[in-house]
Amino acid sequence: MTMRPITAIGFDADDTLWQNxxxxxxxxxxxxxxxxxxxxxxxxxxxxxxxxxxxxxxxxxxxxxxxxxxxxxxxxxxxxxxxxxxxxxxxxxxxxxLRHPVETLPHVEETLETLNGQYLLVLITKGDLFDQERKLAQSGLGDYLDAVEIVSDKSATTYRRIFSKLADGPERAMMIGNSLKSDIVPAIAAGAYGVFIPHALTWVLEHVEAPTDAPRFRQIEHLGQLSSVLEEIMGA
CATH class of the missing domain: 1.10.150.240 (Putative phosphatase; domain 2)
Structure with a gap:
């Protein structure tokens, strides 16, 4: 039986799933x-x-x-x-x-709904515990997710730990987010795929150079384009 190249997908929260x-x-x-x-x-x-x-x-x-x-x-x-x-x-x-409304970004809910059941879906976010829990609850996206990890910071060690604990390891995982520094570069360093979705207002402290030479780096304009990336990888 052929092993699937990706069995788990991690999603950043702020400015990836909803405005922040x-x-x-x-x-x-x-x-x-x-x-x-x-x-x-x-x-x-x-x-x-x-x-x-x-x-x-x-x-x-x-x-x-x-x-x-x-x-x-x-x-x-x-x-x-x-x-x-x-x-x-x-x-x-x-x-x-701490009370601002939760506004999900385009294509988020339909994408999660489509992927639910096909992959293990994990929310991996940093920030204040109560605030992130509030936003997740108000977003209505929790039912599509298999696990939620609220961490103090995101590093290659963080992704190795989460994807090894919950799934089949980082090599068969993908991380999606708007921050190259927190979501993409460390995930790729851990061995996962990293899919970068730029956001116009990403915090200046999250800016680093895109790892364009990394074989596992991908960039899309919005989450609605994720299916084509998955088809490309899964068919490889």
Whole structure:
């Protein structure tokens, strides 16, 4: 009996299955306005990004770390004189971010419905546990998935562990996502296929060069094109 080249497919969540970064951008614009009396908008964003970089190892990915980085940036820019009213408003916009609606991206539901039962489908996402669980529940996509893995970070070790635990190993798995740094490059390094779906608003810290020379790298415009990639690989 011939072994199938792919038996498991992993999906990133934010900006792969549903919109996410657009809400962060709107929140950042609001944050710029809150600090408008102390600094220019571009400077506020640059200082915020530096704070986010510093804090990733402490707070991880997600809204709570982003909110704490906004507070830290406000303190730094105002040299410790930030009004408590602004701190309160930062906390409010952070809570609003945790309540934003879930908007699935085009072709997502029909693709998952088609693949369900043919492959083991796994959601592999990083970020705040409660927030990711909320978004998955509100998306209505949970019934199509066989497993959900919410991780602190994504590395080749992460993908080897997940695909070895749940499926037939990374060599017979595929990872799909909008982040080359988190979804594609480490998955390919682990031995899996990596299918990159660019998103217009991918966070700047997730940008790296595409591994175009890697035999297991693929790129598509939207999830509706995944079937052709699978047909090509499965027929090889």
């Amino acid at each position: 970064e657009q809400y962060y951008r709107l929140t950042e614009e609001h944050f710029q306005k809150l600090l408008g009396d102390f600094a220019e908008g571009p400077d506020v964003s640059a200082r915020l990004l530096e704070a986010e970089k510093r804090n990733l190892s402490f707070y991880g990915f997600g809204i709570k770390g982003f909110t704490l980085s906004m507070i830290e940036t406000a303190i730094e820019i105002t040299e410790g004189k930030v009004p408590t009213k602004i701190i309160g408003e930062i906390l409010d916009v952070g809570r609003d971010l």
